Amino acid sequence: MPEGRTVGAGSKSSECGNCFTCQTRGRTEWCVLEEDELEVVNQGKVCREYLPGDIIFHEGDECRGVHCIERGLIGVRKMDAGGNEILLRLSHPGDTMGYRSFLADDDHNNSAEALEPSVICFIDGSTVNSLLKMNPSLGLRFLRHAANDLNAAEEKVLQSATLPVRARFAHLLLVLKDRYGVAGDNGDLNLELPLSRQDMAAMIGIRPESMSRTIRSLEDDDIARFSGRRVHVPSLKSLVNELEVPEGL
Amino acid sequence: MPEGRTVGAGSKSSECGNCFTCQTRGRTEWCVLEEDELEVVNQGKVCREYLPGDIIFHEGDECRGVHCIERGLIGVRKMDAGGNEILLRLSHPGDTMGYRSFLADDDHNNSAEALEPSVICFIDGSTVNSLLKMNPSLGLRFLRHAANDLNAAEEKVLQSATLPVRARFAHLLLVLKDRYGVAGDNGDLNLELPLSRQDMAAMIGIRPESMSRTIRSLEDDDIARFSGRRVHVPSLKSLVNELEVPEGL
C-alpha cells in the first residue's frame, strides 16, 4: 500500500529526475546510451521517493517495466509457500531492478523494499523495448549483468548447501565490508551495517535467534565486536579464516 | 584429461555435426539464425563425443566459447574451497553451456561432466561474437535464457534455505518426472532416474547417507518405491503433498 511520492519527470528538482545529470549512470548498463536515446528515457520515466519499509513491488505483481535506483538502498526478498522469507540481495544506486522478469515477460518473482530513504526511477516497458531496438549493445550490457547475477546466485546455492552458519555470516560481513567498511592501518576494520539483525539472518537463511547466537560466538572468540549496527573487527585476517571449512587432513 | 573424440565439422556423419539438420535447433536460442548465419556456425564449430564420466570443462578453465549439446546428458557441478561439491543442474540436448562465463568474459565457474554418452558442439568465441553482432535478437534470446536460469537459481536458494530434505527430494522427483517420467492413467507414475544416488544427493545438497534414508522414509510411507534407478509412485498427488511445509496454523 505505501506508494511513495511521485516526482514528475519534468521536475526541476536538482536531486532527482534527470538522466543526463544522474550521478550513477556512467557505471551502469545505461552508459551505452546516446544523447537522443537518453532523451527517450527521460521522457518515458517516472521518478519516486520511498521511505524505509515502503514496497516498490511485490512478488507476483505484473511487471510493466524496470526500476532504476538513483539513491538509497533496496532489499530484494523472496518467499516460499510456507511464508518463509529470505533476503536475496541488496540493490544500490545505479542498479536496475526487475529487468529480468521484464525480459522474460514474466510477473515479478521477488519483491523489493526500501531499506533506506530512496529515489527510484521507473522506466516503462515500451520505452525499454524501443531502447533495446535502437541500441542493441544495451541488451548485451544487460546480458552481461544477468551473467554476473547468475554467478552470484549459484555461489549462494553452493554456500548455503555446504558452509556452516558462522562461515556464511563471516562471508556476509566481508561482502558488506567492500561497501560499508573502513579498513584500519593495522589490519583492523570498522563496519557500519546497513541491515537489522533480522535482515542479516534472512540474507544467510537462518532465524533471528541463530543470528544472535552467531554474533555472540564471534564475540566470544574475539573475531568481531558488535554494538548496535557498528562492528569492529580487530583482525581482518582472522575473520577471513572463518570462511575455511574445518577439514580433517 | 578425458578429451573425447573429435568429429570433424565437415564430417558426413548423419548423427552429428550439421546444424541445418540438428534436431534440437528449433527449440533453442539458435532458432533465430538465418541460413547464412547458420553456415557461419557450421564452419566455426567443432563436434565431439563424450562417454559418461568425461569432463567437458573444469571450473577455472579459460572460457573460449560456448558448448551446445546435441545428444546426451550433462551434469553441471560446482565445488567450494573445502572440496564440497554440488550438482547445480542437468543440461540436455539443445542447451548451450558456458555462454554465461563467455559473455561475462570470465573463466568457467563450474564444471561440466557427461552423465550419458553425449555429442557436444563447441562454438568458438570469435564466431559467437560475430553472430551476436550479425543478429542482435540472438543476444536477446540468451538474455531471456539467463533470466530463466537466474529465476531457477534463486528458487533453489530459497528452497535449500527453507524446505526440509524430504520436500526437496520430492521436488526433485517432480522435476525429473517432466522429462523422465511416464504418467499412468490412475494418477500413478513410473520414472527412470538418469542419476545415481550420489548425484541426486549432490543436487539437493545432502550426503549420500541422507539420500538413502530419505528414500527409505518415502518407501515406508508408501509415497514411492525404488528399485535401482526405477521408481514407481502409486499416487502422484501424495508426492505433491510432500512439497508443502508442515505448518502450524
Add this chain to the structure above:
DNA sequence: CGCCAGGTTGATTTCGCTCAAGCAATGTGG
C-alpha cells in the same frame, strides 16, 4: 579370487530450530 565403488544401515553427535521468557528502546493514549 581379491578388489573397489556405490549403496545401505546403525550409533552417535552436532548444529540450528522451536518455544518461551525477558529486556531495552520507542511510541501512544489517558
Add this chain to the structure above:
DNA sequence: CCACATTGCTTGAGCGAAATCAACCTGGCG
C-alpha cells in the same frame, strides 16, 4: 507525565533433522 503496548534483540532449555563415523553388503571387473 505515567501506564501500557509494541518492536527488535537476546538468552535459555529442549528437540530434532541431518552430518559424521563406521561397518557391511552388493555387483562388476581385473
